[in-house]
Amino acid sequence: MYQSPRGTSDILPEEQPYRLYIEKKAADIARLYGYKRIDTPVFEDTELFLRGVGGATDIVQKEIYTFEDRGGNKLTLRPEGTAPVCRAYLEHGMQNLPQPVKLFYMEANYRYERPQSGRYREFHQFGYEAIGDSDPVLDAEVIDMAWQFYVSLGISQLHLIINSIGCSHCRPQYLEKLKTYYSTDTQNLCKDCKIRLEKNPLRLLDCKNDSCRRLAASAPKSYEELCPECAEHFSKLKTFLTVLNLPYEIDHCLVRGLDYYTRTVFEIQPEIEGAQSTIGGGGRYDGLIEELGGKPTPALGFATGIERIAANLKRQNLSVPTTPGPLIFVAYLGEAAREAAVNLCSQLRKSGFAALQAPGSKSLKAQLRQANSTGVRYTVIIGEEEIKTGTVQLRDMTTSQQENISAEQLKILLGKSNQ
Numbered sequence: 001m002y003q004s005p006r007g008t009s010d011i012l013p014e015e016q017p018y019r020l021y022i023e024k025k026a027a028d029i030a031r032l033y034g035y036k037r038i039d040t041p042v043f044e045d046t047e048l049f050l051r052g053v054g055g056a057t058d059i060v061q062k063e064i065y066t067f068e069d070r071g072g073n074k075l076t077l078r079p080e081g082t083a084p085v086c087r088a089y090l091e092h093g094m095q096n097l098p099q100p101v102k103l104f105y106m107e108a109n110y111r112y113e114r115p116q117s118g119r120y121r122e123f124h125q126f127g128y129e130a131i132g133d134s135d136p137v138l139d140a141e142v143i144d145m146a147w148q149f150y151v152s153l154g155i156s157q158l159h160l161i162i163n164s165i166g167c168s169h170c171r172p173q174y175l176e177k178l179k180t181y182y183s184t185d186t187q188n189l190c191k192d193c194k195i196r197l198e199k200n201p202l203r204l205l206d207c208k209n210d211s212c213r214r215l216a217a218s219a220p221k222s223y224e225e226l227c228p229e230c231a232e233h234f235s236k237l238k239t240f241l242t243v244l245n246l247p248y249e250i251d252h253c254l255v256r257g258l259d260y261y262t263r264t265v266f267e268i269q270p271e272i273e274g275a276q277s278t279i280g281g282g283g284r285y286d287g288l289i290e291e292l293g294g295k296p297t298p299a300l301g302f303a304t305g306i307e308r309i310a311a312n313l314k315r316q317n318l319s320v321p322t323t324p325g326p327l328i329f330v331a332y333l334g335e336a337a338r339e340a341a342v343n344l345c346s347q348l349r350k351s352g353f354a355a356l357q358a359p360g361s362k363s364l365k366a367q368l369r370q371a372n373s374t375g376v377r378y379t380v381i382i383g384e385e386e387i388k389t390g391t392v393q394l395r396d397m398t399t400s401q402q403e404n405i406s407a408e409q410l411k412i413l414l415g416k417s418n419q
């Protein structure tokens, strides 16, 4: 027996209402804020992610699915959505459009992660990206979109965490301060953090190891080391968040996992059994487009995982709309009536009514049993008598009442039930 590869899962029919609902809400929010959908390929040149996500990140070091195709091209399955969107922005000359360009995507991403609860190797994300403007009003807008999205699903007890990690002018000095702070206490760092101290010191702040966390708590704070421009940006952002009535907490340990972030970073966390767990986040990536070969272009975005959202909806017992099942089952009595049943079923579908029929030559009793198990509202029965008179037997499955009606009456009745 084959099984789906580790870390992947089938999205079964009963899971689909959650997907559809989440995707619809995501698209509704995008429309309200003027974000247009973009789809990028499942794989890209590996170089895009080396440059775009960062060679020192966990994603690129340990998690990307990289392969060489038959033509010798080095390709990587998309581990995240932002770098491909920026590649598309440049490739299609979107820098010549009125800025900012507002885009959203909904896609599968691939990371070789240790499968544990809520983490998959194939997972689904959607995200909003605003490219081409540095105004903190956009930062507030993207955070507001994320917040309103979760609220529209009914997810409650949300926390918004923000931080500013500075820009290419002020961050190097801050990183030096961070290194100095940690270098006096390296014996208390975990193995990974000892390496991070050299390669990626910012990530020392969000290590989950207990002793690293204790050190991080009193580490220098990036938002206290900002250059005047970054400080002004962060202060404006806080003002706009207040205007939008979004309660925020500032956490100097929030740095996000990717190299491309600058200035604003944020996460939204619902409360789960007293603890908090991130459901989505994002930030500014003012240097990324330039890193990919474009002109310096400020930008920011937000991404959230669809599986995690679905898990939160279930945990909070939030109901999602289900797609209505078929309305009518067409049964027949005798071979001649079978042809009439095939015809009627086809006519019903062309008129917009979801209709089913039983394959194989089954007894009427077996057909009715099948009709019952599908949960249809009505069953129509056609026999030789009905063919002669151009009528059908209509059985209401909820009341078990049966009556003889014309094909025209049938359509009128179904029309009412479909509303």
Ligand SMILES: [Zn+2]
Pocket: 166, 167, 168, 169, 170, 171, 226, 227, 228, 229, 230, 231
């Ligand atoms: Zn700065």
Ligand SMILES: [Zn+2]
Pocket: 189, 190, 191, 192, 193, 204, 207, 208, 209, 212
């Ligand atoms: Zn650590």
